[in-house]
Amino acid sequence: MKRREFLKGIAIGGIALNIRPRVFPQGKEYPDLALIKGDFPEQLTREAVTSLGGMQRFISKGDVVMVKANIGWDRTPKQAACTNPDVIKTLVQLCFEAGAKEVKVMDNPCNPARRTYVRSGIAAAAKKAGAKVSFPNPHRLKKMALNGEWLKQWEVYTDFVETDKIINAPIAKTHSLSRLTMGMKNWLGALGGSRNQLHQKLDYAMVDLSAFFKPCLTVLDGYRILIRNGPQGGRISDVKLHKTVVAGTDYVAVDAVGTTFFGIKPEEMLFLQLAVKRGLGNLNLEKLRIEKRTL
Amino acid sequence: MKKERSKKYKFILYIRILSQIVFFVLFFHLILSTRFPGEDYIGNVEIFFHFDPLLALATILASRMIFLSFVYAAITIVVTFFMGRIVCGWVCPLGSIHQFFSFLFKKSKLLQPKEIKENHTTWKYILLIFILAGSLFTLNLVGIFDPFSFLYRSFTAGFLPALSYSISSFIGVLYKINLSSLGDSLVQFFESIDLNAIFLQGFFIGIIFIIIVLLNISQERFWCRYVCPLGAFLGLISRGNIFKLKIDNEKCIKCGLCTIHCPTQANPFPDTEWKSSECIYCYTCSSICPTGAIGFPVKLTPESIETIDLSRRKVILTSILGVLAAPFFRISQSTRRASEKLIRPPGALPEEKFLQKCVKCSECMKVCPTNALQPALSEAGPEGIWTPVLVPKIGYCEYYCSLCSQVCPTGAIQELTVEKKIQVKIGTAWINKSRCIPWVFGDSCIVCEEHCPVSPKAIKLVKTEVKLPDGTIKTPLTPFIDTSECTGCGICENKCPVVDEPAVYVTSVGETRSEKNKLLLDISQPV
Numbered sequence: 006m007k008r009r010e011f012l013k014g015i016a017i018g019g020i021a022l023n024i025r026p027r028v029f030p031q032g033k034e035y036p037d038l039a040l041i042k043g044d045f046p047e048q049l050t051r052e053a054v055t056s057l058g059g060m061q062r063f064i065s066k067g068d069v070v071m072v073k074a075n076i077g078w079d080r081t082p083k084q085a086a087c088t089n090p091d092v093i094k095t096l097v098q099l100c101f102e103a104g105a106k107e108v109k110v111m112d113n114p115c116n117p118a119r120r121t122y123v124r125s126g127i128a129a130a131a132k133k134a135g136a137k138v139s140f141p142n143p144h145r146l147k148k149m150a151l152n153g154e155w156l157k158q159w160e161v162y163t164d165f166v167e168t169d170k171i172i173n174a175p176i177a178k179t180h181s182l183s184r185l186t187m188g189m190k191n192w193l194g195a196l197g198g199s200r201n202q203l204h205q206k207l208d209y210a211m212v213d214l215s216a217f218f219k220p221c222l223t224v225l226d227g228y229r230i231l232i233r234n235g236p237q238g239g240r241i242s243d244v245k246l247h248k249t250v251v252a253g254t255d256y257v258a259v260d261a262v263g264t265t266f267f268g269i270k271p272e273e274m275l276f277l278q279l280a281v282k283r284g285l286g287n288l289n290l291e292k293l294r295i296e297k298r299t300l
Numbered sequence: 301m302k303k304e305r306s307k308k309y310k311f312i313l314y315i316r317i318l319s320q321i322v323f324f325v326l327f328f329h330l331i332l333s334t335r336f337p338g339e340d341y342i343g344n345v346e347i348f349f350h351f352d353p354l355l356a357l358a359t360i361l362a363s364r365m366i367f368l369s370f371v372y373a374a375i376t377i378v379v380t381f382f383m384g385r386i387v388c389g390w391v392c393p394l395g396s397i398h399q400f401f402s403f404l405f406k407k408s409k410l411l412q413p414k415e416i417k418e419n420h421t422t423w424k425y426i427l428l429i430f431i432l433a434g435s436l437f438t439l440n441l442v443g444i445f446d447p448f449s450f451l452y453r454s455f456t457a458g459f460l461p462a463l464s465y466s467i468s469s470f471i472g473v474l475y476k477i478n479l480s481s482l483g484d485s486l487v488q489f490f491e492s493i494d495l496n497a498i499f500l501q502g503f504f505i506g507i508i509f510i511i512i513v514l515l516n517i518s519q520e521r522f523w524c525r526y527v528c529p530l531g532a533f534l535g536l537i538s539r540g541n542i543f544k545l546k547i548d549n550e551k552c553i554k555c556g557l558c559t560i561h562c563p564t565q566a567n568p569f570p571d572t573e574w575k576s577s578e579c580i581y582c583y584t585c586s587s588i589c590p591t592g593a594i595g596f597p598v599k600l601t602p603e604s605i606e607t608i609d610l611s612r613r614k615v616i617l618t619s620i621l622g623v624l625a626a627p628f629f630r631i632s633q634s635t636r637r638a639s640e641k642l643i644r645p646p647g648a649l650p651e652e653k654f655l656q657k658c659v660k661c662s663e664c665m666k667v668c669p670t671n672a673l674q675p676a677l678s679e680a681g682p683e684g685i686w687t688p689v690l691v692p693k694i695g696y697c698e699y700y701c702s703l704c705s706q707v708c709p710t711g712a713i714q715e716l717t718v719e720k721k722i723q724v725k726i727g728t729a730w731i732n733k734s735r736c737i738p739w740v741f742g743d744s745c746i747v748c749e750e751h752c753p754v755s756p757k758a759i760k761l762v763k764t765e766v767k768l769p770d771g772t773i774k775t776p777l778t779p780f781i782d783t784s785e786c787t788g789c790g791i792c793e794n795k796c797p798v799v800d801e802p803a804v805y806v807t808s809v810g811e812t813r814s815e816k817n818k819l820l821l822d823i824s825q826p827v
Contacts, residue, residue, distance in 0.1 A: 079700055079753075115751060115795070117669050119494060120698065123338050142487050144475045181761055181777065182746045201747040201797040205737065239755025 035062070036296040037287075038253040038262060043300030046091035046228045046250065053224065053252035054099055056296045063221045063254075066104035068169040071111065072096050072136070073220070075175050075191055076127050078237040079116035085229035085244040086237045087121065088176045090130035092226045092250065096174055097134035108134075111164055112194040113141040115237075139164075146197040153213025154283070155206055160198035165218065173220040173256060177227045177247075177263045179235030182207050186236050187263040188223045188256045189215045189276055208276040215256055216285055223259045225251040227266050257286025258293055265290070304551075306592035313587045316389060320396040327393040331455055334666040334707055335494040340718050342706050346663050348393075348448055349709035351376050353537075354428075354530040355449070355659055358442035359710045361435035363656035367711045380534045384541035388524060388531050388564075389580030394447040395524050395531075399582070401513050402520040402563060410517050413560050421525055421565050421578055424532040425610050426618045431529055433622025439629055439683055443660030445529050450509075453686060456662040457499040457675055458506030464495040496671040498694050501686065505675065520563040524580065531564075535577030543596040545579065545586075547571040551593035558585035558594060568594060634681030638817035640807035642679045643690040643788065646697060646724040647705035647714040650813050651680075657712035660686040664704035664713060670695030672790065673704060688713075690726065692790030692806050697726060699753035699789060722754075727788025728810040728819065729758065729781050736803035742766045742774025748792035748804045749779055758785035759792060759804075783810065783819060 039056035041049045054060050064070055074093050080086035093110060100108045110131040114121040118140040122128035128138045141162055149161045165171060175191035182204055183190055190207075192214035193200055203210040227249035231238045238244060247266055253259045257280045261271035271277050271288040281288050327348055334345045349355055356370035376387055388395050405411035431442050443449040467490055474483040499505070515522035524531050545568055558568040566578035568585040571594075586594040634642075638651070645664055648654050665673040665688055672695030675686040688704070690697060702721035705713045716724065729748075733739040749759040761777040768774060781804075788806050796802035810819045 079698060116698065117336075119336055119491070120669055120701070124700070139484075139488065140491055142484065144471060144480075144483055144487065181749055182744055199797060199799075201745075201795055204745050204747055204750075204797070205743045207744070234755045234757055236750060237753065239753065243755055 037255055037293040038251060038258055038295045040249060040251050040262060040295055040297045041300060042249050042298070044248060045300075046089045046226070047095045048300055049228065049248070049250035050092045050095040050224060050252075051099065052298065052300060053250045054096075054222070056298070057222070057252055057254070060099040060103035063172070064100050064103040064105050064170055067106045068100075068104070069107045069109070070100045070105045071109045071165055071168040071171045072100070072131070073165065073171060073173050073175075073191060073195060073218075074110055074112055074127055074131075075194060076112035076118070076121045076125050077114045077116070077194060079120045079124055080237060080239075081124055082126050083229070083241060083244065084238050085176065085231045086178065087125035087127060088174050089226045089228045090126035092224065092228065093127050093136075093174055094130040094134045096172060096224060097131050097136040100172070101135055105170075108136040109164060109168065110136045110138050111141065111162070113162060113197060113200075114194070141197070143197065151213055151217045153209075153216060155209040156203070156213040159196055162195055162197060165195040170221045171218060173218070173223040175223075175225055176230070177225060177266055178231035178238070179233065179267065181235070183211060183276055184274060185260075185264055185267060185269065187225055187260045188220075189260055189280065192218050208279055211276045212279045212283060212285065215280065216283065220256060221254065223253055223256040225259050225263050227251060227263065230266050232267065255286040255293075257281060257288055258290075261288040261290060262295070304591050306586055306589065306594075309583050309586035309589075309592075309594070313583045316581075316583060319390045320393075320399065323391045324393045324396045327451070328455075331452065331460075331666065332493050334663060336667070336669045336701070336703065340700070340702070342667065342703055345667075346661075346707050346709040347372070348452075349659070349661060349663075352446065352448050352530060353377050353380075354431075354533045355442055355446050355710070357533075358431055358435040358440060358446075359657055359659060361432065362438050362440035362442075363653060364438075365653075365657070365711075367657075369709070369711075376534075377537060380538050381540045382542055383581070384538040384543065384576055385531065385534045385578075385580045387534060388528075389582040392447055392524075392530075394451040394528075395521065395580070397451070397513065398516055398521045398523050399563065402516045405517050406520070411520060413520060415556060415560050416519075416565060419565070421575075422610060422614065423526045424528055425536070426614060427527065428529040428532040428536075429615060429618040430622040430625070433619040434625050437623055437626035438656050439622075439626040440656050440659070441625075441683065442529070443658065443686070445527065446659060447523075447528055447530050449659050449661040450512075452666075453660060453662040453675070454505055454509035456496070456666040457502045458509050460495050461497050461499050461502050462506060464490070464497045468497075496666065496668065498671050499665070499674060500691065500694075501675040501677060505686070520561075525564050525578075531580075538577055540602050541576055542598050542600060543581070544576065544599040545571050545574045546595050546597050546599075548593040548595065551591040553591055553593075555590060557588055557590065561585065561588055629683045630681070632681035634679075634684065638808055638811075638814060639679050640809070641689070642676075643692070643727045643790070643806060643808050644811070644813065645673055645688055645690060645704040645713050646702065646721050646726050647708075647716040648688075648726075648813055649712060649714060650815070654712050654813075655680065655684055655687065657710045658684075658687045659710055659712075661709060662686070662688075663707040663709060664688045667703040667707045668695065669698050669701055669703070670794075672696050672794075690790060692793035693802065694794075696790040696794040697787075699787075699791075722787070723812075725787050725810055725812045727790070727806045727808045728783050729786050729788065729790070729792050729804055729806050731779055731781060732801075732803045732805065735798050735801065736779065737797065738764075738776040738778045739766060739803075742768055742776045744776055745797065746777060746779070747795055747797055751791045751795045753789060753791060754785050754787060756782075756785060758782050758787070779804065786810075 078086040353373040
């Protein structure tokens with residue numbers, strides 16, 4: 006009987022601790038998403054993060070931050086296959102301004118890292134802002150329990166796990182399997198192993214991975230978007246100058262806004278439907294508070 | 301007696317060692333620099349080869365094409381004409397390796413120099429004549445024996461990959477014993493020098509190199525003495541050498557040390573029988589002479605070729621052998637019908653011309669950012685051994701990269717700008733429907749299409765009805781090749797999730813360089 010009482014006590018205590026009043030920093034509510042349009046990617050990024058309450062809302066003093074860029078392809082910024090280097094640079098700057106101790110930028114690319122890091126312009130831009138940029142190091146791969154619905158375990162670069170905060174910074178592109186690749190698909194770049202086998206159930210993998218990595222902030226680069234021949238394009242005519250950056254804490258909502266860049270309704274996307282069903286986020290754009298601004 | 305050794309020549313000897321170190325470091329530095337430099341164009345990392353007159357002569361003879369970069373070889377010729385085989389003793393990095401190991405073997409008493417009565421130094425001249433006679437009949441074998449090619453290939457495909465493997469294992473151990481920060485910095489360092497780690501012939505190329513080095517146990521500088529055709533070539537042209545060995549007969553005690561320790565059997569004693577074409581001006585004899593009797597004063601009389609023990613009979617016999625070699629090497633069908641596996645780097649000349657020019661140096665294999673270029677074994681027939689072949693299972697041709705064409709020292713791979721390179725087709729991809737995941741299981745995959753670098757893509761996805769073993773029908777996106785867009789880069793084969801025998805594969809058919817290895821007859825094109 007004593008043990009039962011003890012357990013009961015714990016249960017009640019736990020509930021009591023959980024229903025403490027929610028504290029809003031500075032007593033103000035932030036929008037769910039910030040959608041900023043304008044001419045300069047740096048400015049767009051800075052403004053989007055500021056609209057959400059500034060980087061200090063997400064990053065604490067002394068944090069080690071990982072910015073997961075898309076550095077997947079041996080393409081230049083104008084070909085819009087990798088995240089815009091100015092977006093990455095600004096995110097790194099913002100993290101340092103918020104007091105981050107260390108900011109890392111990394112991706113496991115499809116073409117050799119030594120080419121994609123250079124030709125995407127991301128390595129140089131991030132280093133200039135003070136970030137630590139390193140190639141994926143196979144010795145740092147570890148088989149991890151992802152506990153997803155489909156993906157139970159996989160090899161993950163520990164750099165993406167052994168960090169205080171993680172910011173997802175994808176680019177919006179077409180993809181012939183998931184239709185679009187944005188934030189949720191970006192997590193494939195944190196994996197090692199035979200990633201190409203995940204394509205057999207790609208949308209499920211994307212949802213399981215998103216649930217695992219839990220970014221504190223997602224910043225979607227929609228400055229140049231790839232409207233054809235994704236995910237690596239090639240010709241300049243595959244690229245559309247969209248001049249938009251979206252930021253938000255709800256990564257499902259960020260991707261949902263991203264689909265509208267391509268004239269697609271979020272409800273049509275399988276991975277978004279699956280994510281909503283799992284309770285990972287919201288895709289109903291009408292119910293979201295979106296701060297839209299043009300600079 | 302010891303005190304009477306020549307200080308002057310001891311000093312020159314040290315200068316010579318310094319020069320060898322400098323050139324070796326330079327050579328090694330250039331090997332390590334032969335990698336993606338962070339931009340589209342790489343500097344003159346192949347410059348060593350352009351100073352090689354034998355490579356120049358054999359390649360120009362075999363291909364009947366002048367290659368302007370070889371003008372530097374003229375410098376070597378002039379230097380050798382007036383100063384003898386100083387390049388062998390002071391510059392050649394392979395010579396330095398042999399000298400270094402001979403030194404080690406002597407110190408460890410594995411090698412005990414003694415006077416050699418019989419003279420086999422002629423073998424290298426015979427090899428040289430054989431190579432040049434072959435070249436005259438378009439058979440280019442110089443790359444197998446040329447010291448620069450030999451060393452470069454041994455380092456690229458043998459030594460460095462083995463080093464890379466051991467470093468990688470060592471780093472793995474560091475991570476296991478929780479020294480990961482040390483591991484991280486080591487990984488970063490070795491990432492920066494960017495070594496290709498997989499070479500199909502690496503084991504054999506490495507073993508040959510080790511054997512050649514171990515041969516120094518039997519004779520000091522075995523290779524330079526008996527084998528090196530470049531040494532032979534330089535020996536032949538060193539006719540005007542101005543520094544000639546002279547023994548001061550009043551000082552000489554006829555101890556014979558100089559001849560015993562001469563690393564190339566140039567026979568310093570007596571000086572009347574000194575073979576200038578064998579001498580590499582290492583100054584061993586003059587610095588070990590216990591009485592300082594040996595000197596190299598300037599003497600301006602030209603040297604006669606008689607110092608080389610080459611009978612007319614040997615010359616003629618070897619030439620005939622070289623001439624006979626050409627047809628012998630071409631019994632294979634490789635010159636008649638293109639091999640499907642023979643995917644050459646972009647910019648490679650048509651096969652016949654390519655074989656005449658390629659010197660098997662491995663520059664292209666070292667620079668390839670995906671490790672795709674591999675030394676051939678039998679794909680290109682016997683004369684094409686160790687020429688570069690793209691093996692998509694190991695690596696693929698990076699779309700915006702033309703580095704291999706830039707570093708080729710002989711123009712066997714024509715230099716291409718990146719803009720030109722992306723228009724070159726090196727082969728064509730094919731789908732093996734009986735192994736492809738969508739075609740067999742009806743599941744989605746699209747990995748090949750996703751990686752296809754051309755725009756519009758050469759792999760098209762089409763919804764197709766696929767029958768499964770139980771009779772049910774699925775309609776997955778299945779890949780189809782648009783052969784007119786395909787460049788044959790092989791990334792599809794490389795990334796295909798069917799690991800053992802990929803369901804999409806590249807063969808050489810359709811390659812731009814060949815007129816015969818074509819798919820469809822296109823007679824509408826103006827000639």
